[in-house]
Amino acid sequence: MSGLGRRRRVTSDPEGMAEAEFVATVVEELTEPVVSIGSDGLVRSNRRARELHGLPAQPLPRARWAARHRVFGRGAERAFAPEELPLLRALDGEEVTAVEIEIRRPGDSAEVFAVSAHPIRRGRRVVGALSVLHAWSAEEQASGFPYADVLQHAADGIAVMCAVTGAFIYTNDAWSAALGYEPGELAGRHVSTVNAPSDRLPRGIAAEMLETLERGGVWRGEMELRRRDGSTVWWEQVVSRYDDDLGRPAWIVVGRDVGARRAGAAELRDAERRFRMAFDALPVAAALTDEDGRVVAVNDALAALAGVGSEELLGRALEAVAEPLDLEAARALITAGRRGDLSRYRVDARCGPSGAAVVVTTTIVRGVDGRALQAVAVVEPVQASS
Template structure:
């Protein structure tokens, strides 16, 4: 920026040549011209009045002079205002002053006034122009010389009071004084103008500097701020306001403390302000600040603001958003910490090896794997830990990575434990390079696979044993994939089907199976993917000896993902067993037919027996009982006809009649039991209740319990169940000497269950009594029903009779 020169002229040739001093003088002369005019007109009016008092002849010249001077001054003001330069204005004013002096001299000449007053008026003109216009001695000299020349020409027409030498001396002194005053005022004005111009220049420069600073601050991408020593913010630029997400007005006036957040990495604000107040320079400091977008980071460089006296009055600084950098640094620290934690706490060995092959760092797991302390391994070559046979492959892989080949590699290698035994490890190594692409070190992970290697050795040995066992086994053993293609067959399989291993492997075994068995066999194999992952099937296949039955047991072989990859099947020739089973099945079928014939025979016998019981019951009731009653009636008739009778004879006849009646009643009960008519009306439940009530006595407690609703059954079923219950109760009452008999009848799941339990003396079920007629009858009735009958008893333990048979419901009438 070019410094401002108050005397520098404009380079625009179309514009008037002027300087700051000239412009200031022009403004001064124009500003003071009205004052000069008013003062001069007042002076002229005063002298006109003085002259009019002395001589009435002066009224008209005085008025004309005053008017002429007023018009002159008005014209001068107009012309001077249009003049663009101070020289032009000065020339107009000089001419005006000469004209004023000339007009005043003319007035005094006409009035015949004294030379002294005229000189006083002219000196007043000189002094007023010198003082008010500050135009210097040169302009003053022009006015003085021109005016005095006119005054000197008018002296002969004036009167003089003082001597000419004294008058000339006075005029000369006044002239010199006016010249001095004009020059002094001009110099003082010029000095003041220069001071003012310098001040204005400083203000302009300050304003330009402030504007430039503000423009720089407002347009800067960095954050610019100022504040006082108490931490109150006095200025922030737009970039900083935008960073905080609020207007500038919401920040100015608040304190730095309102925005700074305490974080571990954040600098201490109070310490920073105290250091600035003490005049200590501070470096770049990071601060965590609260913004509308959350916690962010700035890096600030602050310095002190000095007052006019050099004292520190505030703080200013520049800051920059370093959130991404701080987050990256924190992420890097966290990553390094995670790496260190992972490195130290990893369950597998981790080793850092330099490009020279020396161990730089190891973790705890690797120390435990090798049996060495960390200090024993650091700085040593990797050869110390590597099995001699695996050193060359390791060097070859590492050298390839250093030459620019694969930057990572995997290798199963052997390590030497401190105690001397071999440790198998799965090495995964990667070459780490710096930002310039230069190799720095290898980071290696070593997983202890010793157990896996031992297991693989054991597996190989097991496979050899398995293959030897399978090959020498007499059963058929085969493996096939999910497409049913054979992948393995043993010698027994080849011998059975009459084909070589080469003819079988890679081909489907399905054509060997008889067509009617293929669908069922495929369905069984499709279910092998669900627990228990096995299937069994007897299949007829074509062999070298013809059709043979083979019992196959298959199971799935799965990979580590649980997917079926193969199926292994073991087969055994069961043709002879199948023939024996077919013969046994035929025998069982014949047995079932025999049992059915026996059941039908028993049912027929039971039906015949029941019909015979019914017929006997009818005969007893209708014939025998009636005949016995007839005998009793004949005896009564005989006793009435033969009278008188001896007392003993009458008593005997009464006893005969009584015995006959008792016999008839017993026969009626027997007839009723032989054909239980209540079954038709009361059903099985009501009939059993009636039977139990009839069997109960003072010596034997008889109870009955029904479980579930007892439906009406077919007549044959109800009769058979009733007869078995009747026989069991009769046996318990007659032979067991039971104190309590319990009858239970249950209907569940379409079957009827009858249980008669007593606490009597019991008997040997396997003895002769088990073949008694009552037991045989009950068994026959159970067989006729297609049910099961059993008797459980032992001497002294009571007896349990149990019947279970189908509950055949009675057809609707």
């Protein structure tokens, strides 16, 4: 034993070596393309994969292997960038499930495959990745996702996701385009690819959605999604569950961009806030009433004149806040205003605990159809004559 510790004895394992050689031979002869990358950064391909991509027999460094690939999403015009290749996505820890791809070689028709790629882990650390390509038959290529040709023309975005893995199975053109992806490019990617960073995702909204779907319900809500360029979009979604013929659960998601609507609502809230600030700052006492004459807003000046808090005036009839001296005449004017015979009228009244004499000037606000929507009432104290 040396001063550096016990020296490990190196022994040969003929049986283990024979088993590894056997496994390597089986993989080499598989009819489906198999590609792997290890911790040494070298990409190894079996015979079918080498023939498909025109690769040499020896392993290739990652960059050289990626540079020799011309892989497209099904129907896409742009080839995958190196970081988009399923094998390298799996090397980053992503589970890639049934991505539809096309391999196009000059002079040959495109071959269509469904590729899955999985990270190889040692404990929590990813030490490699493996991808397997399944060649689609002519029947599978013709069928694709059921009703895909019809759904491609839908104005709303439509996506189907695997409920087990959370990966996209299908997205129509409207969904892909809204998020900046080419047709078919999202297939196989996890939903987290498009989820915008949020404290509620995925735990909050996903748990709420799952609970609803497991009960057989339909989840409706709005989510902020991330486009391919990193910008975000607010997406209104309706999610329902679907089980295929084999009993495999999937989510069907119908969505649309509601950014313009949310922006309009925000502008409306800002306008309402500005109006409220201006209304409260009026030096004269004023109230807003609904079409039935009930007070829906009062400013500070009217609350001070009435001698009560603003909240106590809300929901009361205006005639109870400022009591007309001639109630029957006042009600006749109110009726005429609602009918459209008048747009403005004045009523003498009393207001506040002391019964101070006031004049109430009411202006009717009408909709485009001429119907009375609400009224603006200005309450002015009558100045005592000298």
